[in-house]
Amino acid sequence: MDIEILDMLGMKCPQPVLKIAVKAPDMNADDILEVLGDCPTFERDVRVWCERLGKTFLSIRDEGSGRKRIQIRF
Amino acid sequence: MTRRIIIDPITRLEGHGKIEIRLGSGGQVDRAFFQVPDFRGFEKFCEGRAAEEMPTLTQKICGVCPTAHHIASVKALDDLFDVEPTEAAKKIRELMHTAFIYEDHLLHFFYLGGPDILVGSDDKRFGKNIFGVIGKLGERIGEEVIEIRKRVRGLNALVSGSPLYPVCGLPGGVSKPVPEEERIGIKEIARDALAFARRCLKIFEEEVLESREYVDLTHLDAYSLETYYMGMVDGNNRVSFYDGEIRIVDPEGGEFEKFGAIDYLHHLEERVDTWSYMKTLYLKGVGWHGLREGKESGLYRVGPLARLNASEGLATPLAQQEYERMFDVCGGKPVHNTLVYHWARLIEVLYAAERMGEIAVDDQLTDPEIRNIPVQSPRKGVGICEAPRGTLIHHYETDEAAILKRLNLLVATQNNAGAISLSVLKAARAFIKEGRVSDLILNRIEMGYRAYDPCMACATH
Numbered sequence: 001m002d003i004e005i006l007d008m009l010g011m012k013c014p015q016p017v018l019k020i021a022v023k024a025p026d027m028n029a030d031d032i033l034e035v036l037g038d039c040p041t042f043e044r045d046v047r048v049w050c051e052r053l054g055k056t057f058l059s060i061r062d063e064g065s066g067r068k069r070i071q072i073r074f
Numbered sequence: 075m076t077r078r079i080i081i082d083p084i085t086r087l088e089g090h091g092k093i094e095i096r097l098g099s100g101g102q103v104d105r106a107f108f109q110v111p112d113f114r115g116f117e118k119f120c121e122g123r124a125a126e127e128m129p130t131l132t133q134k135i136c137g138v139c140p141t142a143h144h145i146a147s148v149k150a151l152d153d154l155f156d157v158e159p160t161e162a163a164k165k166i167r168e169l170m171h172t173a174f175i176y177e178d179h180l181l182h183f184f185y186l187g188g189p190d191i192l193v194g195s196d197d198k199r200f201g202k203n204i205f206g207v208i209g210k211l212g213e214r215i216g217e218e219v220i221e222i223r224k225r226v227r228g229l230n231a232l233v234s235g236s237p238l239y240p241v242c243g244l245p246g247g248v249s250k251p252v253p254e255e256e257r258i259g260i261k262e263i264a265r266d267a268l269a270f271a272r273r274c275l276k277i278f279e280e281e282v283l284e285s286r287e288y289v290d291l292t293h294l295d296a297y298s299l300e301t302y303y304m305g306m307v308d309g310n311n312r313v314s315f316y317d318g319e320i321r322i323v324d325p326e327g328g329e330f331e332k333f334g335a336i337d338y339l340h341h342l343e344e345r346v347d348t349w350s351y352m353k354t355l356y357l358k359g360v361g362w363h364g365l366r367e368g369k370e371s372g373l374y375r376v377g378p379l380a381r382l383n384a385s386e387g388l389a390t391p392l393a394q395q396e397y398e399r400m401f402d403v404c405g406g407k408p409v410h411n412t413l414v415y416h417w418a419r420l421i422e423v424l425y426a427a428e429r430m431g432e433i434a435v436d437d438q439l440t441d442p443e444i445r446n447i448p449v450q451s452p453r454k455g456v457g458i459c460e461a462p463r464g465t466l467i468h469h470y471e472t473d474e475a476a477i478l479k480r481l482n483l484l485v486a487t488q489n490n491a492g493a494i495s496l497s498v499l500k501a502a503r504a505f506i507k508e509g510r511v512s513d514l515i516l517n518r519i520e521m522g523y524r525a526y527d528p529c530m531a532c533a534t535h
Contacts, residue, residue, distance in 0.1 A: 012446065015126055016243045018155070021449050022475050048447045 003026070008037040009067065011056050020072070024053070027074040030053045032058065038066040076104075076139045077509060081516055082291050084523070086203070088138045088184040089530025093519065095502045101509025106499040108491075109521060110352040116535045117481045125154055125452060125476040131244045132468065132483070136532045138181070138496050139439035140228065141174035142461035142486075143468070144314065148243030150468040153335070154476070155245045155448035155453025162441035163247035168316040170234045170432045171261075171459065175315055176267055176426035177226040178462040179419045182221045183274065187524035189415055190517070191282050195379045202455040202517065204383070211277065222270045227262050231428075232256060254440045261434040268392075270429035274420050275396060284402075288413070296504030297412045297518055297522065300325040300367045302374035303326060305381035306460045307332075313385045313425065315460045326350030327407045331359060335458040338467055342484065343372075351353075353531040355484060365496045367415065373496065376464025376489040377526055378418035388421070392426035412497055416523040429535070452476045461486040463527050487533035490526050497522040 004024060008016040016037045024039040027033060035046065043060060050057040063069055075166045076105055094107045116135055120128065127145040133140035145167060152159060157329040159167070182188060185204045193206040201209070208216040227237040233252060234240035234477045252260070257401035282288045291297060308314040320338070322331045333341055344353045345362055356372035363371050372382075380403075401407050409418075433439055449455045456469045464486035471480040488493075501522035505515045 013249065014246070014445075015124065017447050018126055018245070018476055019156070022451055024449075025451055025474070045447060049449065052447060054447055 003004045003032045003034060006036070008039075008042075009037060011037065011039060013039050013041045013045060015039075016042055017049050019025065020046065021051060024074070029074060031074045033074065034070045034072050037068060039071075040066070043068055043070065046072070079506070079511055079516075079522065083132050084520055086189070086520075086524060087528050088136070088186075089528075089533070091528070093493075094497055095506065095519075097506070097509050101505050101507070103499070103503045106495070106502045107349050108495045109350045110530045110534050112530065112534050113351045116533050117483055120481050121478050123478055125455075125470055125472050126150060126245065128354065128468070128470065129476070130239070130241060130439070130482075132257055133224070133239055133485075135239075135485075135535045136140060136529060139174075139461050139463070139486075139529060139532060141171060141234070142459060142466050143418065144234075144240040145459045146170045146457045146461075146466045146468040148245065149317075149335075149457030149459060150161075150455040150470050151243075152417065152455070153244035153457060154452045154470055156448050156450040157246035157252070157448040159247045160443045161438045163252065163444050164250050164317075164471055165433055165436055165439045166233055166354050166444065167243065167378065168253055169430060170230050170240060172317050172426045172429050172433070172484040172490045173229050173233075173409050175451060175460075175462050176271075176430065177223045178224055178252065179423045179426070180274070182325070182462070182527045183419060183423075187521075187527055188416060188525060190521045191288050191413065192277075194285075195289060211281070215277070218273075220271060221268060225261050225263050226374075229260060232260075235525060244445060245448050246431055248498075249445075251442045251444045252302045254424070255273055257434065257440060261431070262437075264430040264434045268424070268431060271420070271424040272392070274423060278417060278420050282416070290412045295506065296501045297497070298410050298484055298519075299375070299493055299497055300369075300410050301371070301502070302360070303329060303380040303383035303408055304374050304376050304489065305384035305464060306386050306458065308389065312389045313381050313384040313387075313422070313460075315426070316373050316415060320458065320465060322374065323384050323408060325367075325408065325410070327383070331357075334472045335456045335467070338456065338469075338484070344484070344488070350491075352530070353488055354495075355489045355495065356492060358450070365499065367496060373492040374489065375526075376486060376491045377415060378422050378461075379409060379415040380464065381460065382418045382421065388425045390425050390432070393421055393425035393428055396424055412525045415527070419527070461532075463487055463529055463532075483535050484486075485529075485532040485535055487526070487528045487530070490528065493532065494523045494526055494528060497526075
């Protein structure tokens with residue numbers, strides 16, 4: 001199981017989700033993608049993306065100043 | 075020795091252009107060139123940028139029709155990421171695009187090409203502008219034009235996030251819903267826009283259709299061009315600005331081709347002319363045979379008159395009545411006279427107002443589900459819409475990280491490029507005799523392109 005990190009601070013909707021979608025084909029089952037973002041709709045967009053794709057929204061940590069760190073299990 | 079007549083700059087159009095007319099030894103017109111001297115470079119410098127930037131970047135091609143670029147671009151992103159927008163998003167996009175076409179067409183009718191026919195082509199050269207129109211029709215109409223365009227722009231600011239350069243379009247939808255409490259205001263604007271559209275057609279009836287000069291001009295071969303016509307249509311072959319298939323009819327009105335956005339390269343071809351930065355489009359299925367009219371020439375036209383010629387009607391009742399009336403008065407379809415573009419444009423103003431009213435009462439307009447999240451890796455996307463001046467195509471190809479490798483933009487005025495050049499040549503040949511020119515003659519030549527409402531900034535992108 002690998003953990004990969006995508007730093008998407010400063011990116012506005014829809015770029016973070018697009019970047020996740022682009023990264024997705026490289027991930028294997030049970031890999032974890034950790035994404036860091038500060039777009040106001042970041043958390044909601046990632047949750048929707050996980051629901052649609054059948055991925056697990058594993059955890060979220062609020063790091064202050066609008067920054068959120070989310071882990072997705074593939 | 076060749077004598078040259080140069081009109082530089084040509085006026086009352088978007089962007090910069092010039093006309094060069096070459097006379098033979100007897101003073102007859104040998105050739106005429108409609109030239110765009112600007113080079114822009116968007117197709118090149120957008121390479122290497124993120125695809126999702128395109129709706130806000132490519133719209134800077136133009137200060138007049140950025141909404142059309144925003145719409146074509148965001149539709150290309152829908153295709154690129156293979157994501158279908160929600161119904162609410164489609165309604166919001168169509169509302170802003172339709173509102174934009176409404177006010178853009180009014181700009182042309184009252185400020186740009188319209189003064190040629192409203193004020194009279196023979197009036198002194200400095201009277202053929204908005205001030206001449208106000209002088210003829212009264213200050214009140216000037217106030218009303220400014221007021222309704224301001225309010226419709228305000229509607230677009232509400233829906234798209236900006237009165238001029240939209241910021242709302244995203245792959246799969248839009249960024250912000252329309253709040254239910256805004257519906258009343260939108261309905262009021264649509265209602266008043268409809269009333270003003272009807273007023274414009276009445277003005278056209280009284281000031282233009284009853285004008286002997288206009289009727290005589292429309293019968294001149296100088297302003298007639300037998301070409302193919304292209305426009306977007308819905309499932310019933312009715313005019314559609316936002317979405318549908320592209321339909322082409324031949325110079326006799328029969329359907330020639332019909333295709334979806336993704337297939338455009340099979341039907342349309344660009345060529346480079348050495349005398350202008352504007353590329354010329356022609357029909358692949360007919361081929362390029364020079365600046366000639368007729369069924370054997372691949373020249374075709376787009377924009378208001380072409381859309382009406384290429385369709386079988388309009389989807390709203392009042393506009394449909396005017397559509398039928400226009401073809402009755404003009405002797406049936408297709409209408410080849412370039413000056414009838416002005417009438418067709420106002421019929422589209424009426425259609426746009428009615429359509430805004432329909433969308434304003436549509437329940438889906440205020441649905442909060444405004445976006446579907448893209449889940450596919452990108453490769454290629456094509457988006458098409460009808461800009462005020464004609465069909466607009468954005469085509470993007472990217473790597474898997476959605477970084478643009480290649481862009482192809484086919485912009486409305488390029489579709490008309492060949493026809494505009496030929497219209498200018500025909501007008502020059504008709505009005506310049508033995509080398510004699512005057513302001514009146516030069517303006518009559520300019521009327522040959524103004525009716526198309528060309529956008530030079532877009533055309534060279």
